[in-house]
Amino acid sequence: NAGVTQTPKFRILKIGQSMTLQCTQDMNHNYMYWYRQDPGMGLKLIYYSVGAGITDKGEVPNGYNVSRSTTEDFPLRLELAAPSQTSVYFCASSTSFGSSGNTIYFGEGSWLTVV
């Protein structure tokens, strides 16, 4: 049971470098999300997508970009990495809008350090 899979799990970036965090889910969920979690803090929504070809900004989108070309994949791109982007990144997915609420499923997380 794969669920939500993220890669890489750990990465060290130099300031100004770019990279893409990959995320794929095999549950046929329409909704996908990227969160970041700073030490001792809650989850902050970066971007989300309600279906292939549709993305929207969350609470902290600056410095990031996303795309959703397929239902399964939702990569997160960091352009010009900055130390403030040092964080743990979680990709997540959930079923479509339903009357009684949905459960959100998380990937294992990607630990990113920018030095």
Next chain:
Amino acid sequence: EDKVVQSPLSLVVHEGDTVTLNCSYEVTNFRSLLWYKQEKKAPTFLFMLTSSGIEKKSGRLSSILDKKELFSILNITATQTGDSAVYLCGDNYGQNFVFGPGTRLSVLP
């Protein structure tokens, strides 16, 4: 955007103690209240609450929602060291989820 507040932010107890974790939320387009356990990796699902006054139980854990007071609690009885984790409360509003900062529970032997 909805806001979720959790208390306490940190709690240290001894094995066998009972703990109550609190979560309050604002409602804009509330659909459900979620509890997750996080142990240095991805949050794992505990409960989803949508109706007031109906307790959900899973072993030593239980949770209940008060939609009038916009409040939920998570109870853990007879705590064990394996319960040590951060417990996240989340609000599913519209098509999004917002999470509180979490309560860090440490259970000492």
